Amino acid sequence: MCPKIKWISFALIFFFYCTARSQTPADNSRIVKVLSFNILHGATTKGDFNLDVLAKVIKEADPDFVALQEVDFKTNRAKGYDLVTELGLRTKMAPLFARAMPFDGGEYGEGILSKWTFLQTRNVALPFTPGNEPRAAAEVSVVIASGDTISFIGTHFDHLKDDRDRVAQAKKVNKVFSQNTYPSILAGDLNDVPGSEAINALEEMWKASYDKTNPKPTFPSDNPKRKIDYVMFYPAHRWRVLETKIIQDTIASDHCAYLVTLELLEEN
Numbered sequence: 001m002c003p004k005i006k007w008i009s010f011a012l013i014f015f016f017y018c019t020a021r022s023q024t025p026a027d028n029s030r031i032v033k034v035l036s037f038n039i040l041h042g043a044t045t046k047g048d049f050n051l052d053v054l055a056k057v058i059k060e061a062d063p064d065f066v067a068l069q070e071v072d073f074k075t076n077r078a079k080g081y082d083l084v085t086e087l088g089l090r091t092k093m094a095p096l097f098a099r100a101m102p103f104d105g106g107e108y109g110e111g112i113l114s115k116w117t118f119l120q121t122r123n124v125a126l127p128f129t130p131g132n133e134p135r136a137a138a139e140v141s142v143v144i145a146s147g148d149t150i151s152f153i154g155t156h157f158d159h160l161k162d163d164r165d166r167v168a169q170a171k172k173v174n175k176v177f178s179q180n181t182y183p184s185i186l187a188g189d190l191n192d193v194p195g196s197e198a199i200n201a202l203e204e205m206w207k208a209s210y211d212k213t214n215p216k217p218t219f220p221s222d223n224p225k226r227k228i229d230y231v232m233f234y235p236a237h238r239w240r241v242l243e244t245k246i247i248q249d250t251i252a253s254d255h256c257a258y259l260v261t262l263e264l265l266e267e268n
Contacts (some may be wrong), residue, residue, distance in 0.1 A: 029146040030264040031242070035063035036187040036229045038156070038255035041072045041108070041192065042083050045221070045251055049079060053252045055090035058113070061247060061259050064144070066093070067154030067187035068111030069255075073097050075106035084111030096122040100156075109136050110188075116142035119149065124167040124176050132158060135169055136217030141182060148264055151180050155188040166191060166198035174205045183238040183264055187231045189255065194227055196243050206232035209241045209260045216246050218256040224248065231260040238265050 035058065035229035037105055044050050058066055069089070072078035089097030100109035109123075119141045126135040137155040144150060155173065158165035170190075186206055192198045194208075196214045202208075209231045210216065217224035223248070233239040240263045247257040 009075060010079075019145070020212070027146065027263070030144070030148065032065070032144060032150070032185070032262045032264060033061070033063040033154070034185055034187050034231050034260045034262065035061050035257055036065045036115040036154075036189065036227065036231055037066055037257040038189045038253055039083070039111075039208045040085075040253045040255070041070045041075075042081065045254055051081070051083065051086050051090065053249075055087055057247060057249050057252045057257055058087065058091045058093075061257065064115045065152045065261060066111075066113040067152075069110055069154070069156035069189040071097060071111035073099065073107040073109070073142045075104040075108065078106070079103055080106070084113065087111070088113055094118065096121055096138060096140055098136050099119075100125075100136040100222070101134040110154050110156060112138050112140055112152065114124060114140055114142060114152070116144060118142060124172075126155070126157075126172050128158065128165050128169075132160065132165055134213065135165070137173055137176070144264070146264065149182045150196065150264065151177075151182045151184040153177060153184060153186045155186065155190075157188070157190045157192065163192065163196065163198055166196075167201055170198045170201040174202065177234070178205055180234070184234045185231065185239075185262065186233070187258075187260075189229050191228050200259040206234050207236035207239065208232050209244055209262070211244075214216075216244075218246060218258055220254050221248055221256050221263070222250045222254075224256055229258040231253055231258060231262075239263065240265055240268065
């Protein structure tokens, strides 16, 4: 066989292999449903305090993991509740709270809910300008139904118009979690739009789940105009996006919840 024909044959085999892999039915034991949800510290857009409304959104989405942002831990405004634990009880999921800062008689930060127990957890403090709001990234490592170990990270970037903190936070996330030995998922309210410096920095490492030709907005929930809530994954070749969905509940929060169904692919 001449070199040219041999090369063409190899290219065709590789093409059909990739096509077949992309069309292979998903293995249910390797499917992971992820929800990113900014819960407005337990308040609803009516200004009341109703954790059952939040729990209803989560239960109907039926995710394996939830990344919660704007989470209060025993603050006065949250009536002394540990919000992530309360939502864990209502949804029958394992809860984790990660403090970003002390606040209003308690603490404020990130929350994670999981259908699986935690092998390991950590809370990574993110950089911020003195005087600005501290931020954190919460991580859990779990064994999913297939027996594979994965990591799930929830975070909430700075909200100010000046993006210097967001860019620094994106770079810190990349630096820390690029060292992960397990396939990883990143979810959260990143407070910036596709194509911004902060999101571009993240996407140097992470593969995003949204359609870049038509990024569907997630904020505000009553009339979404901007996409600022995300689910990303790493490394790209270990994950396949099966479905994405914007959950627009105008009462539960000022953010839409963002639901992404992923499949963990086997290592080649």
